[in-house]
Amino acid sequence: MPTDQLHELYAGLFRVVVQIKRWSHPHEEVDPPCLGVLFCASRLGEVRMSELAQEMLLDLSTVSRHVRTLVQEGYLERTEDPDDRRACRLRVTDRGRQALQRARELRAAALGEVLASWPAKDRDDLTRLLNRLADDLESKAREKAATR
Structure with a gap:
């Protein structure tokens, strides 16, 4: 892929991330930075705080x-933590899962408004390609981590 095209792709992805970060809804009960931590903890399952910080690429004090x-x-x-009594593990509560679900619904509704005028094929292609990109980026990150 030509460098100019890669730069344009990166710029587009960056703009999307910035715009999504701006999406908070007045009915969300969890503020956006905490929502990101909650989402990541939910995705990882029961997790140590240090693992959560590492996964999110954030400083441990911030997390x-x-x-x-x-x-x-x-x-x-x-x-x-059964492996280390000095440490603890974090787990999302039922209340946390409900808050995540409400946030997903509110943000999905907003995204649905933006994409409503797109043809169904374009929406399907976007979903498929973004998930493919995310999978490939995660795979690459795991490869890099394994070689360290």
Whole structure:
């Protein structure tokens, strides 16, 4: 792929990420940075805070601050780590899963409005290609991590 085309693709993806980050809804109960932590914790399952920070490419202190808020508000719970009693594991609560579901519904509705005028084939292609790109990026990240 030509370099100019790669730059254009990267710029387009960056613009999409920026615009999606701007999407918060007044009825969302979790603020956007905490919502990102909650989403990642949900995707990973029961996880240590250090693993969560590593996955999100964030400093542990940043993740810790968001986790503290999420635990206090009942969206995450801490459990003892059976492998290391000094550490804890995080797990999304029922309240956290419900908050994630509501946020997904609100944001999906907004995305649906934007894509409503697109032909069905374009929407299907976008979904398929974005998921393919995400899978390939995750696979590449796992390969890099394995060689470290």
